[in-house]
Amino acid sequence: MLALLQVLxxxxxxxxxxxxxxxxFVLIYKATETVSxxxxxxxxxxxxxxxxxxxxxxxxxxxxxxxxVASMALLGAGLERAVLRRAIGQPHLxxxxxxxxxxxxxxxxxxxxxxxxxxxxxxxxxxxxxQLGPLTLASGHLLVIGATVIxxxxxxxxxxxxxxxxxxxxCSEDARVAALxxxxxxxxxxxxxxxxxxxAAVAGLLLAPITFVHLNMGLVxxxxxxxxxxxxxxxxPGALAGGVFLGVVEAVAGLLLPEGVKDAVPYALLLVVLxxxxxxFAGGGARSGR
Amino acid sequence: xxxxxxxLAAVLATVPLSAAATPGVSEREIxxxxxxxxxxxxxxxxxxxxxxxxxxxxxxxxAGGVHGxxxxxxxxxxxxxxxxxxxxxxxxxQRDRAFAFIANLGTPVVMATMPMVLDAxxxxxxxxSPHEATYSPLHPLxxxxxxxxxxxxxxxxxxxxxxxxxxxxxxxxxxxxYGLEVMKGVESGLAQLGKALVTKTSYKRGATDLSSQxxxxxxxxxxxxxxxxxxxxxxxxxxxxxxxxxEVDMLVTASGYSAQTHELGGAAVEGxxxxxxxxxxxxxxxxxxxxxxxxxxxSRFGAAPNVWSVMGYTLADxxxxxxxxxxxxxxxxxxxxxxxALRSPPDFFGSxxxxxxxxxxxxxxxxxxxxxxxxxxxxxxxxxE
Amino acid sequence: xxxxxALRRVAPWLLLLLAAGVWLGPDYALGQATMVATYxxxxxxxxIVVGQAGQVTFGQGALVALGAYAxxxxxxxxxxxxxxxxxxxxxxxxxxxxxxxxxxxxxxxYFGMSTLAFALLVEEALVRWEGLTRGAAGLxxxxxxxxxxxxxxxxxxxLASLAxxxxxxxxxRRLLAxxxxxxxxxxxxxxxxxxxxxxxxARAKTLAFAVGGALSGLAGALYAHWIGFISPEQxxxxxxxxxxxxxxxxxxxxxxxxxxxxxxxxxxxQGIAVLRDLLPGDWARAAGLEAMLFGAVIxxxxxxxxxxxxxxx
Numbered sequence: 001m002l003a004l005l006q007v008l009x010x011x012x013x014x015x016x017x018x019x020x021x022x023x024x025f026v027l028i029y030k031a032t033e034t035v036s037x038x039x040x041x042x043x044x045x046x047x048x049x050x051x052x053x054x055x056x057x058x059x060x061x062x063x064x065x066x067x068x069v070a071s072m073a074l075l076g077a078g079l080e081r082a083v084l085r086r087a088i089g090q091p092h093l094x095x096x097x098x099x100x101x102x103x104x105x106x107x108x109x110x111x112x113x114x115x116x117x118x119x120x121x122x123x124x125x126x127x128x129x130x131q132l133g134p135l136t137l138a139s140g141h142l143l144v145i146g147a148t149v150i151x152x153x154x155x156x157x158x159x160x161x162x163x164x165x166x167x168x169x170x171c172s173e174d175a176r177v178a179a180l181x182x183x184x185x186x187x188x189x190x191x192x193x194x195x196x197x198x199x200a201a202v203a204g205l206l207l208a209p210i211t212f213v214h215l216n217m218g219l220v221x222x223x224x225x226x227x228x229x230x231x232x233x234x235x236x237p238g239a240l241a242g243g244v245f246l247g248v249v250e251a252v253a254g255l256l257l258p259e260g261v262k263d264a265v266p267y268a269l270l271l272v273v274l275x276x277x278x279x280x281f282a283g284g285g286a287r288s289g290r
Numbered sequence: 291x292x293x294x295x296x297x298l299a300a301v302l303a304t305v306p307l308s309a310a311a312t313p314g315v316s317e318r319e320i321x322x323x324x325x326x327x328x329x330x331x332x333x334x335x336x337x338x339x340x341x342x343x344x345x346x347x348x349x350x351x352x353a354g355g356v357h358g359x360x361x362x363x364x365x366x367x368x369x370x371x372x373x374x375x376x377x378x379x380x381x382x383x384q385r386d387r388a389f390a391f392i393a394n395l396g397t398p399v400v401m402a403t404m405p406m407v408l409d410a411x412x413x414x415x416x417x418x419s420p421h422e423a424t425y426s427p428l429h430p431l432x433x434x435x436x437x438x439x440x441x442x443x444x445x446x447x448x449x450x451x452x453x454x455x456x457x458x459x460x461x462x463x464x465x466x467x468y469g470l471e472v473m474k475g476v477e478s479g480l481a482q483l484g485k486a487l488v489t490k491t492s493y494k495r496g497a498t499d500l501s502s503q504x505x506x507x508x509x510x511x512x513x514x515x516x517x518x519x520x521x522x523x524x525x526x527x528x529x530x531x532x533x534x535x536x537e538v539d540m541l542v543t544a545s546g547y548s549a550q551t552h553e554l555g556g557a558a559v560e561g562x563x564x565x566x567x568x569x570x571x572x573x574x575x576x577x578x579x580x581x582x583x584x585x586x587x588x589s590r591f592g593a594a595p596n597v598w599s600v601m602g603y604t605l606a607d608x609x610x611x612x613x614x615x616x617x618x619x620x621x622x623x624x625x626x627x628x629x630x631a632l633r634s635p636p637d638f639f640g641s642x643x644x645x646x647x648x649x650x651x652x653x654x655x656x657x658x659x660x661x662x663x664x665x666x667x668x669x670x671x672x673x674x675e
Numbered sequence: 676x677x678x679x680x681a682l683r684r685v686a687p688w689l690l691l692l693l694a695a696g697v698w699l700g701p702d703y704a705l706g707q708a709t710m711v712a713t714y715x716x717x718x719x720x721x722x723i724v725v726g727q728a729g730q731v732t733f734g735q736g737a738l739v740a741l742g743a744y745a746x747x748x749x750x751x752x753x754x755x756x757x758x759x760x761x762x763x764x765x766x767x768x769x770x771x772x773x774x775x776x777x778x779x780x781x782x783x784x785y786f787g788m789s790t791l792a793f794a795l796l797v798e799e800a801l802v803r804w805e806g807l808t809r810g811a812a813g814l815x816x817x818x819x820x821x822x823x824x825x826x827x828x829x830x831x832x833x834l835a836s837l838a839x840x841x842x843x844x845x846x847x848r849r850l851l852a853x854x855x856x857x858x859x860x861x862x863x864x865x866x867x868x869x870x871x872x873x874x875x876x877a878r879a880k881t882l883a884f885a886v887g888g889a890l891s892g893l894a895g896a897l898y899a900h901w902i903g904f905i906s907p908e909q910x911x912x913x914x915x916x917x918x919x920x921x922x923x924x925x926x927x928x929x930x931x932x933x934x935x936x937x938x939x940x941x942x943x944x945q946g947i948a949v950l951r952d953l954l955p956g957d958w959a960r961a962a963g964l965e966a967m968l969f970g971a972v973i974x975x976x977x978x979x980x981x982x983x984x985x986x987x988x
Binding site (some may be wrong): 328329333336337364366367369371372373374376377378380381383384385397398401402405423465466467469470471495 | 698700701702703706707710802810811812813815829898901902903904905906908909913941944945948949952962963965966
Binding site (some may be wrong): 102 | 731783791793796923927965968969
């Protein structure tokens with residue numbers, strides 16, 4: 001029982017990382033209709049940026065983290081302005097390939113820095129563990145959960161009460177109507193990408209105590225797609241919930257199901273959910289596809 | 291159409307039909323090819339290995355080369371993709387006319403390219419693949435120094451279990467060719483002691499969290515866990531076990547024997563056992579010769595060397611020694627004969643002695659037991675037979 | 676297609692091949708041609724599914740894997756190629772049909788995700804079914820033997836794959852001109868309108884996937900022979916993406932797009948590797964340079980030629 005609870009806690013924490021990446025993906029998809037296959041690379045880049053600012057430039061860790069997230073936000077905006085804007089209104093595949101190509105460039109760029117390929121690095125925070133009754137939780141895991149809750153709250157406030165947030169929502173609902181209402185749709189797209197990149201960077205920072213910072217840490221984004229789909233692709237809370245659900249299912253399946261089954265479970269589950277609820281959990285099955 | 295046939299004729303005319311000399315060996319140069327992974331999933335291994343080799347070849351060239359010839363390392367990045375590997379091999383064979391291939395990386399790449407390398411009559415030296423086919427069946431041009439994990443994990447397991455009296459041995463493995471090789475070794479090591487694995491559980495490369503695997507192993511009440519993991523998963527598995535208060539003994543393969551394991555794992559990985567096939571080059575407490583080498587490496591490549599850099603350096607060193615011994619007229623046959631007669635002398639790294647003979651082209655089968663004590667790997671035994 | 680027209684089309688390919696032969700040696704050029712043709716066959720499958728029937732697929736690599744494994748397992752047991760090749764094609768087609776089933780209920784990106792899940796499940800099955808596939812340890816494949824003669828010379832391999840590609844192209848041309856081809860294009864343009872015209876859209880999609888899967892299975896069978904050693908991770912997501920890129924960069928609307936795309940996907944990384952050798956000093960040593968340039972090429976092609984290389988007439 002204790003083992004189950006322990007595993008469950010880890011599953012929730014990892015699920016939060018899946019959820020955050022899924023969130024960044026859905027945020028971009030919803031606002032700009034572009035499917036981004038570079039969230040994993042952005043995540044990695046964000047973590048490396050913090051690492052560079054902390055170890056390379058000698059900034060204190062908190063400042064380095066903030067700097068990394070801010071610069072990733074800028075990069076997201078810049079990429080949208082320079083390149084990704086062209087994918088809007090095109091078939092999904094255009095965006096898929098554009099982001100895939102940009103992702104390769106990011107990955108190659110990092111790999112070209114000699115120290116980046118010499119090993120893994122850690123960002124020195126949240127190393128210890130916390131005793132909660134009979135449970136022992138990694139502080140890295142607790143940090144992920146806490147940060148995810150706070151971020152979700154902040155995003156909810158942003159979308160409900162700020163002008164930009166409302167405009168972004170309007171834009172996601174119906175870009176043409178929003179434009180007629182005087183919402184600067186172009187700028188909203190830039191905002192969405194910059195938020196999406198920043199979120200990915202945050203996920204990268206939160207992942208750093210768990211998997212360390214290295215060239216392949218972006219692989220975690222592969223789990224974010226199922227998470228986003230489980231959540232219905234267009235629902236922000238759904239993406240988060242989908243991520244947590246996936247993390248928990250993986251962890252529990254790993255403990256309870258026969259050896260060898262757990263790696264197939266998330267994808268089998270994804271197929272089942274897609275077939276039962278064609279619009280994802282949050283889509284409720286009412287909207288079939290798009 | 292006439293244009294095309296003229297072109298074709300022109301092309302055929304420019305293709306060197308056959309060169310009398312040994313390919314890749316000229317008056318001034320020996321070309322050595324390597325098909326590595328500099329940007330793919332095993333780049334963390336490929337880059338330091340390449341740098342180590344570069345360093346040794348540059349040293350040899352600075353010292354006047356091998357019988358007056360400088361050694362040039364032609365590097366191709368296949369990124370663990372066999373298709374790119376095949377094209378890289380063809381290019382190295384035909385365009386660069388590589389005399390030998392050294393330290394090709396990744397089982398799919400190695401398995402896909404080895405036949406054409408051998409068909410072209412080029413040496414296939416010391417690939418990074420645990421596959422048995424890299425040295426067996428015996429082929430005059432195939433040489434290997436990396437014992438398949440199976441060989442030394444068998445000895446390592448036998449030694450650990452025999453000495454420590456463990457009753458319930460378990461395995462956590464990466465579900466690829468590497469993990470399977472280790473599993474075979476551990477199972478046969480245990481079988482020799484009349485034991486069997488109590489349970490085994492796997493993870494996929496790139497898995498984020500190992501808590502369910504560790505919980506599973508704990509539920510099986512293991513008293514020794516063999517880890518067929520790489521650095522990150524080693525740290526994750528050991529930390530997870532310690533966090534939930536499980537002080538089980540763990541033994542990791544040579545893939546987890548890395549300074550990164552304790553740099554990243556900190557106090558949690560204290561006491562972890564590991565198999566070492568080459569000692570890590572620690573700067574602290576290094577002999578003057580080793581300290582000088584570390585400094586040279588650092589100033590050349592901008593990063594501290596690790597055990598893989600030593601590996602690359604050692605492989606290149608074996609090449610240079612064999613080429614020296616082969617004499618001024620260098621051919622693949624002479625080189626192979628020289629390598630078969632070579633006994634590598636003790637070096638400042640503390641490498642094992644690599645020795646080949648005409649019936650056995652696997653240069654080393656042994657690893658030694660090590661343990662993390664006070665934040666660094668300490669060697670516990672000599673090379674285990 | 677008139678004879679001079681055909682020549683004009685084939686001429687650039689021959690010239691490229693010749694240039695590569697001069698620059699890098701004939702075996703290299705032939706090896707390159709072999710891979711380009713093999714990838715082009717798999718790419719034709721994607722062109723049918725994505726470009727003609729208008730469906731998204733992220734899992735074509737798994738269908739190639741099915742063909743490759745069918746061929747490797749059968750050839751390893753001494754089954755002649757005349758039997759094993761059709762089996763590989765059939766397995767690919769069956770896999771394609773299976774992967775398309777969710778399309779009955781799903782559309783667009785959701786369906787794309789289901790193909791992703793399908794591909795990952797296939798990969799997992801290949802890892803776990805050790806008795807047949809030797810799991811993650813990989814499976815060696817003997818050289819392709821035609822009537823007792825092993826095709827292991829680069830020239831023979833290049834000719835075999837080019838001939839197969841031409842047959843596949845011919846077959847696809849006929850198919851696209853048929854009723855089914857028209858049904859695919861109708862479904863692509865507007866599924867509801869196609870249904871209203873009496874086209875069974877679900878059936879058309881399933882057939883598109885079956886044909887796409889058959890072509891991918893065929894390519895997989897050849898690939899297994901050329902590489903000589905297959906393992907599940909070779910056919911992962913990255914491979915599916917390569918095929919998708921291939922079709923898109925070449926131009927998914929036209930069959931020739933598959934060939935152009937294969938040329939870009941297979942040859943560009945090699946070209947970059949050659950150019951890198953010309954760079955001075957430590958620049959050539961930078962590990963990620965090739966990935967970076969390859970990414971830049973993809974971005975540039977998508978931006979500059981959104982219809983693909985073969986897209987405009």
